[in-house]
Amino acid sequence: MIYNPLEEFDSKFKNLHLDNTQKYFKELVQKSGVNIEENRKTVKEHAELKENLSKIRKKYNLWRFLRVLMIITLILIPLVIIKITPKIRALRKEIEEADKKIEELFALAQRQMAPLNSLFTDCDALKIIEATIPMLSFAPCFSAEQEMNMIINYDFNDHNNGEQSTVDVLAGHYNENPFLFENKLIHRMGTEVYHGYKEIEWEETYYDSDGEEHTEIHTETLHATVTKPKPFYNTQVQLNYCAQGGPDLSFTRDATHLERKSKKEIDRYVKKGEKKLKKMTDKAIKQNKDFMSMSNSDFEVLFDALDRTNEVQFRTLFTPLAQTNMVDLIRSQSGYGDDFNFIKQKRTNRIISQHSQGRAITLLPPAYFSHSFDIIEENFVNKNADYFKAVYFDFAPIWAIPIYQERPVHSLQPIPEYSQKYSYKECECLSNKVSEEYVVHPRTKTHAILKSSFVASQNDIDEISISAYSYDIIPRVDFIPVHGGDGRWHNVPVPWDDYIPLEATNNFFIATADLA
Secondary structure, eight states, X not given: OOSOHHHHIIIIIHHHHXXXXXXXXHHHHHHHTOOHHHHHHHHHHHHXXXXXXXXXHHHHHHHHHHHHHHHHXXXXXXXXXXXXXXXXXXXXXXXXXXXXXXXXXXXXHHHHHHHHHTTOOTTHHHHHHHHHSTTEEEOSSOBHHHHHHHHHHHOOOOTTOTTEEEEXXXXXXXXXXXXXXXXXXXXXXXXXXXXXXXXXXXEEEEEOTTOOEEEEEEEEEEEXXXXXXXXXXXXXXXXEEEOSSSTTOEEEEOOOOGGGSOHHHHHHHHHHHHHHHHHHHHHHHHTTOSOOOOSOHHHHHHHOOTTOXXXXXXXXXXXXXHHHHHHXXXXXXXXXXXXXXXXEETTEEEEEEGGGTTOOSXXXXXXTOOSOXXXXXXXXXXXXXXXXXXXXXXXXXXXXXXXXXSOOOSOSOOOOOOSOOBOHHHHHHHHTTSOGGGTSOTTOOSOOEEEEEEEEEETTEEEEEEEEEEEEEEEEEEEEXXXXXXXXXXXXXXXXXXXXXXXXXXXXXXXXXXXX
């Protein structure tokens, strides 16, 4: 078990993962049979040629510039013809030859590294993490069986949310507790303010001190706005971790980034929070409610899960060790500090960290590719280190709670046998990778939220139905009356976009590559 996730990352897992990464990479290199020194020689020659070509190009451009200046001075044209132009032609030929040689060397270097590049797989990073933390295991796909286990036994009820679509998934278990990394496309309806303008002009007559009549022309830009509905989309990466601890307990806590504050600022923050806790406790006692502040005010204020629904189960989860671990994570200047939201909905725990937003859920082979062995090695080591750190600190708030690391008691409800092989979320993930022309309505002009439903299964092939919800955009104009400086009302045109809901449904078949 991981008793102190923050301390153990620095003292144990960081270096252990680096050792496992280097060992794994060395095995791939040996298997590939690439000649490292030969590649280094090619890459060095390629780099030297590129550097030399850059100097030649500068010289070439300089001579061309001088030729233009000499042509402007007509008397120097003979010198241009006799001396300058041949020099420019020679440099141009030298550039062409160098370009060709550079392309040849680059192609050679690519061929030299092709055997190694071809060995990388989507699972490399996951295998290294499994070797580093053996209790952590990843699955090849998010199966229907695991999804139903999470739904039936762990209150995982996220699929029916029609405002979200799963873009990517990574499933697995930690000591038999199921988890799911998920990248979701989220839709919400909001409003947009549109602006319109109209120029107006009018004449005003006035008389000067001599009584002479004058006409003055005035102009004004009138401005109008309209507020209309508009869909907004964003992606979100989250870790769903299922555990039996606190089966009736729900709470939320949001990231505060207190690690950016000084110790004095955090201490003031805690003291201010203590006053709030006392008021809440006094109010709960008067109203005979369940809430009772813990004696560890540091933990109570910094973790700030004050909307908890079951005080007994909350205290069962957050033992003194769990409280200390959580405070260390939040206060820490290492790792990512307090950048995580923690949402517990009964037996499902969701970690939404800032450091994981926008990152790929899995490392793909192109992340390592290069024509240079040294660059490939650097890419492999560094990208795996960054990936491991991101994954580790997504789990860290979970591992901070010792009960969550315990193996689940197998008194759970049995999972019925389903003919369905692939989970709903896996189906959504796959459909999001299909070319849009086969999935969405032909008039679609926005993102689409894709939702899956099971149709039938035969011979390990699932038939699924994918419904795509999107919008057409129709330009419209509203005319808004605005009072001008001429004393009249003017209709100001305000262009805006009308988002028309669209829906399309198509059926697809899903199978593993060996069955397809």
